[in-house]
Amino acid sequence: MLQRISQLMIVGVVAGLLVAALALPAVGGLGITARNVAAGFLEMPSQLETPPPPQRSTIYDRDGGVIAEIFDQNRELVEFDDISPMMRDAILAIEDSRFYDHGGLDVSGTLRAAVRTMGGNTEGASSITQQYVKNVQIEAATSQEELDHAREETIARKIRELRYAIALEQRMTKDEILEGYLNIAYFSDGAYGVESAAQHFFQVPASELKLDQAATIAGLVRYPYLYNPRFFPEQTEERRNVVLDRMVVTGAITEEEAEEAKKVELDLELDTPPNGCVPSDQPFFCDYVVQEIEQDERFGPNETERARWLRTAGLEIHTTLDPQTQEAGQAAVDKWVPRENESRKVAAQAVIEPGTGHILGMMQSRNYGPDESKLGETSINFTTDSDRGGSSGFQAGSTFKAITLAAALDEGLPFSTSFNSPSSTTVSGQTSCNGGRLESWSLSNAGDSNAGNHNMISGTKASSNTFFAQLQARVGLCDTIKMAERLGLQRADGTLFTENENTLANSSFTLGSEEVSPMRVANAYATFASGGMYCEPQAITKIEDRQAGTTIDIEPECERAISEDVADGTAYLLSQTFNGGTAASLGIGRPAGGKTGTTDGSAAAWFAGFTPQMASAVFVGDPRGPQQYPLRNVTIGSRHFPVVYGATIPGPIWQETMRGAHEGLETRRLASAPGSFGSTSEPRSSDEDDDGDEEASPASDDGGVPNVIGMSESAAVAQLEDAGYSVNVSGTTLRSSEPSGSVAAINPDPGRRLPKGATVIVFLSDGSGRESAGGTHPGNEEWHPVRPATLPTGENSGE
Known part of the structure; x- marks a missing residue:
């Protein structure tokens, strides 16, 4: 009996609230008693914020093409x-x-819902x-607690909703409320809002929905899971017909129109x-852009808020990606x-625009996916640093020699600065940035040099x-390292070369012994192409926040890193x-600069280069560990390579x-060499090695590498080995x-004087009748003699 009385009292209160609601102008006035009952109700908070609901964010390339859409809810x-x-x-x-x-509620319907809810239904x-x-x-709701509360x-929740609804009807028109409802409602199968539902179920905009289509979508709202057309098409069709019958009752359509619509099969794509x-x-x-937003404090107080903003605010994110560059680069990467x-x-590979830092392209030979064990799949972006979804980087080889050149020119050394450069040498007297003296460094050539x-x-x-090595010693190791940092180079793990003293004692810095990303190398080379202006790599130019109605313009962040003369000289x-x-x-038919790079033991191979319009760096190696899985005796695709150098794959x-x-x-020229x-x-070239090392003596007495072009493979190999070469x-x-199978070219050229044990690369003819563009000096391979044991383990051989 007490429970029944309690329920009746609650119903009475609700009824009083409903009566109070009728005091609104939309319904009419009531007596003093009704207003008194409603007094407490009307004192409840009534201001409900109605921000735009979550919607899709879109990432565009620089031409306006869609790169990706990102959302928590599929809504437009x-x-x-x-x-x-x-x-x-x-x-x-x-x-x-x-x-x-x-005026905001159906009295009988709300009272019925309240009573049934109290009864457990x-x-x-x-x-x-x-x-x-x-x-x-x-x-x-921004927390689970708020979500549970909503x-x-x-009964308490229904009363809150009732109060908000009544207030909402006083400050919004009916059309505005209906528009808001149709945009926020969930219509099943991941479609939020009527526009997304129309596109999802019928591939038409909401403005073009036909009668049968509109009735289908409208029927999904009450129980979006039960009426999901993907899983329950029969129930969906039955529900559509119920909607059509209701439309007849309301006078929206005739019975004939309803029957005609019921005949349309529910054939959804x-x-x-x-x-x-x-x-x-x-x-x-795309992942880089997401990382840029989620990691940048300009876009929110913490990563969670920034991620939510990206996925709910309906952002239009305009980026620097150039479709033509991206397409050309991805095709080249996939080919090789x-x-x-x-x-x-x-x-x-990363491609950067000099003078702006705009990232024009970002390519790698992997499919994007979370399963690292699956062949050809990764979620790691090998073009960039670890804080943007990248790896811990790779040794860059001789691409770092450009840094030493810039450091030398920056100190006023002329182009004519020269050193006796034998096949092997030892450099002493180098010091780290704290003044500590480094041990002597012994190294050997591994490039095509006399x-x-x-x-x-x-x-x-x-x-x-x-x-x-001698030029770095002349400039100073510390000054060379600091030049790299001026050019934006740092380890891919985010640390500067000068942050930890233990990392400074690296004599082979000029040979690229530091782990860096292609993005950083490309951007350093872009600084040379821009006349010395360093710009932070930039992927986003503008973000339009449709939810807030604001626009964020992002300008390039540039500063002068080196003088124009130093940049132009480099x-x-x-x-x-x-x-x-x-x-x-490796020329491209227009002015360009570039540098090959191969690390110690051919663990990794690089090519970095630029024109006035763009700079690029290409890395090739094994992400499992370049030293453990080097680029020697490897088959990549259908091609077998005894050794991969910077000009073998990265260069092409x-x-x-x-x-x-x-x-x-348009073709633009690089700046002329500064007169300063x-x-x-x-x-003048010298035929003799001034250091007197036995290794530097020519391998044969006939003046150099024998001319074996046109010979069979076996005969050519025999003659070269007899002459003392590998x-x-x-x-x-x-x-x-x-003839096909005979020797088409060798590298180095016939007649070149080489040290004992040097390696000669033999190229066979395919018999097609056309000479290689490189003549007898094919550009997709480089000469790398066998390195003497004086090169310490782990040091980079360069090129």
């Missing part, structure tokens, strides 16, 4: 007039046929306004927009290092290790590698990328007029 907001009248009639018929007549609010209030509170099945970076055609760039190659090698005298011109063209020196140097056959990737990326762009650095002449037969054949 639409205005009232862009919703089919048939859709509006259908939702009103099935959810709230008196919507335009009441949950029933939702009966008016669209109340449903809208509930959805707004759910979407506004969803609790209690569900179309959900791809969510996130995995399905994107540029997944690693297929994504699912059995050797598990990876190629990664023993003898080199200046900056010839030393760069030949990539002479012994020259650059660029000039690097351009000489295409003029008879290690990049001789760079070349093909740049050719495709520059198509249609003196003559650009090379020193021989590698390249897996890459050349187009040549020589």
Whole structure:
């Protein structure tokens, strides 16, 4: 009996609240008693914030093409007039046929719901306004506690919703409330809002929904899981027909129209927009953009808030990605290092615009996915640093020699600065940044260079290790390291080279012994191309926040890192590698500068280069551990390589990328060599090694490498070995007029004087009748003699 009395009292209170609601102008006045009953109700908080509901954010490339859409809820907001009248009639018929007549609640329906809820049978609010209030509170919840509060099945919650609904009806028009409801409602199968539902179920905008389609979508709202067309098509069709019958009752349609609509088969082709970076055609760039937003304090107080903003605010994110560059680079990477190659090698490339830092392209030979054990799949972006989803980096080889050149020019050394550069040497007297003296460093050449005298011109063209070791010692190791940091270089783990004294005692810095990312190397080379202006790598140019109605413009962050003369002088020196140097056959038909790089034991291979319009760095290696899985005797795709050097795979990737990326762009010249650095002449070549080492003596007495072009493979190998050389037969054949299978070219050229045991690379002809573009100096391989044991383990051999 007491329980029954209690329930009746609660019902009485609710009834009083409902009566109080009728005091609104939309219904009419009541007596003094009703107002007194309603007094406490009307004192409840009534102001409900109604922000736009969560919606999809879109990432665009620089031409406006969609890279990806990212969202927690698949929703696209639409205005009232862009919703089919048939859709509006259908939702009103099935959810709230008196919507335009009441003041926020259907009295009988709300009272019925309250009584049934007390009896243990949950029933939702009966008016669209109340449903809208509930959805707004759910979407506004920022914690599980708030979410539970908005969803609790209690009289208290219904009273709160009722109070908010009544207040909402006084400050919003009916059309505004209905628009908000149709945009926030969940329509099943991941579709939030009427526009997304129309696109998802019928591939049409909400403005073009037909009668049968509108009735289908309207019927999903009450029980979106029970009526999910994907799993319960029969129930969905039955529910659609119920909606059609209700539309007849409300007078929205005739019985004939309803019967005609019922005959339409429910033949759905569900179309959900791809969510996130995995399905994107540029997944690693997409992931980089996501990382940029989530890690940048400009976009929110913490990572959680920034991630929520990205996935709910309906952002339009405009980026720097150039589709032409990206397409050309990805094609080149996939061609030379297929994504699912059995050797598990990876190629990664970043392309930067000089003077802005804009990231024009980001490519790697992997599919984007979380299963690292699956061949050809990774979620690691090997082009960038670890704090942006990248790896801990890779040793960069001789691409770092450009840093030493810049440091030397910055200290006023002229191009003519020269050193006797024998096949091997020992450098002493180097000091770290704290003044500590380093042990003597013994090293050997591993590039296509003559023993003898080199200046900056010839030393760069030949990539002479012994020259650059002496140049670094002349400049100072610490000054060379600091130059790298001025150019934005740091370890891929985020630490600067000068942060820890233990990391400074690295004599082989000039040979690229530090682990860095292609992004950082490309950006350093972009600084040379820009005349000395360093710009932070930038992926985002503008973010439009549709939810807040604001726009964030992001300007390049640039500063002068080195003088224009130093930048132009370094660029000039690097351009000489295409003029008879290690990049001789990697030209792109326009002015460019570049540098090959191969690390100790061919653990990794690089190529970095630039034009006035863009700079790129390409890395090839094994992410499992380059030292454990080097680039020797490997088959990548259908090609076998005895050894991979910077000009073997990275160089052609760079070349093909740049050719495709520059198509249609004007040809711009690099700056001339600054007169302040003196003559650009090379020193007279010497046929003798001045250090007197036995290793430097020629391998034969006939003046150099025998001319074996045109011979059979076996005969050529025999003659070269008889002359005292080691021989590698390249897996890459050349187009040549020589008979197929015979020797088309050798590297170095016939007649070149080499030290004992040096390696000569033999290229066989494919018999196609065309000479290789590189003549007898094929550019997709470099000469690397066998390195003497004086090179310490772990030091980079360079090129």
